[in-house]
Amino acid sequence: MSDLMGKVAFVTGGGSGIGRGICERLARDGADVFIADVDEAGAAQTVNLVNQLGRRAHSMRANVASKVQLQAAADACVAQFGRLDIALANAGIGRGGSILDMALEDWQLQVDINLTGVFLTVQAAAQRMVKLGHGGRIVCISSLAAENTGPGIWSYSATKVGVRMMVRGWAQELGPMGINVNAIGPGVIDTPLAAGLAGETDGVIRRNLERTTPVGRVGKPADIAGLVSFMVGQDGEFMSGAYVLMDGGLRDARNRQADPEVMEEMQRHMQAGAQRRARMEPLFRDE
Numbered sequence: 001m002s003d004l005m006g007k008v009a010f011v012t013g014g015g016s017g018i019g020r021g022i023c024e025r026l027a028r029d030g031a032d033v034f035i036a037d038v039d040e041a042g043a044a045q046t047v048n049l050v051n052q053l054g055r056r057a058h059s060m061r062a063n064v065a066s067k068v069q070l071q072a073a074a075d076a077c078v079a080q081f082g083r084l085d086i087a088l089a090n091a092g093i094g095r096g097g098s099i100l101d102m103a104l105e106d107w108q109l110q111v112d113i114n115l116t117g118v119f120l121t122v123q124a125a126a127q128r129m130v131k132l133g134h135g136g137r138i139v140c141i142s143s144l145a146a147e148n149t150g151p152g153i154w155s156y157s158a159t160k161v162g163v164r165m166m167v168r169g170w171a172q173e174l175g176p177m178g179i180n181v182n183a184i185g186p187g188v189i190d191t192p193l194a195a196g197l198a199g200e201t202d203g204v205i206r207r208n209l210e211r212t213t214p215v216g217r218v219g220k221p222a223d224i225a226g227l228v229s230f231m232v233g234q235d236g237e238f239m240s241g242a243y244v245l246m247d248g249g250l251r252d253a254r255n256r257q258a259d260p261e262v263m264e265e266m267q268r269h270m271q272a273g274a275q276r277r278a279r280m281e282p283l284f285r286d287e
């Protein structure tokens, strides 16, 4: 457990999944939280969760692909709390597709959110950390897909490799100003984004994953949040420019998707995933 009492964390995508898990953990560690997310209802739920833990929280609708909106969110964070000590560039989406027919719009949206969004988040946070003069800690969420790739997922991988490399450059630039920057590569974590890969409790996908993952289970947002807690706490002081994979050993597991029953179930989940994407699409549009 890190002692983050008096610190303020700025978290993009804090309204669901890993981002919500990070907000919860940082609040348990004592930090107040500011959430920037396009999903206002999801963000409001996380604000309630943080409040129930006795910490202060605010949220603002902001699309990480928009410089204007992120700058406004970072300003609102400093206006509300007077500080911005920790930043999480976490918001991201998954848009797969074959090279033969992937739509340019899907490619562009994914690059705008997963790559440009991380750049804009880190820029907005680092500018304020430097101005406030108290240093800071920044963590960017990359992926296991920055190491492994394959059909349909190469475009997502491209954005996540980009995050991994940007972090190394930023660690060099910001270190002299007392700001550490690191990246995390989560494996399969049980969130709405990864529903098709994580499957359901006792379902064929989940059982296959449990069988093939060396630690024998699917990841939870709290797993990633625990690593964030280390990186932004006192024990993480000497870590900067790092990329830490947290995947239960899945990277080197073999034949994890070969079972036809699993493939069939994944198809079903892909259809559900398409429905979720369609629901989220209007959230990215700026009225």
Ligand SMILES: NC(=O)c1ccc[n+]([C@@H]2O[C@H](COP(=O)([O-])OP(=O)(O)OC[C@H]3O[C@@H](n4cnc5c(N)ncnc54)[C@H](O)[C@@H]3O)[C@@H](O)[C@H]2O)c1
Pocket: 012, 013, 014, 015, 016, 017, 018, 019, 036, 037, 038, 039, 042, 062, 063, 064, 065, 090, 091, 092, 093, 094, 113, 117, 141, 142, 143, 144, 145, 185, 186, 187, 188, 189, 190, 191, 192, 193, 194, 284
């Ligand atoms: N779940 C996994 O298995 C997994 C694995 C590796 C990496 N990741 C990465 O972890 C991060 C979080 O993923 P998750 O699984 O929690 O997903 P999620 O879909 O559960 O949550 C993502 C959150 O980000 C928000 N968001 C999306 N686009 C946004 C935008 N343009 N501006 C602001 N907010 C936006 C969503 O509204 C949502 O609240 C992503 O960067 C993802 O690529 C996830």
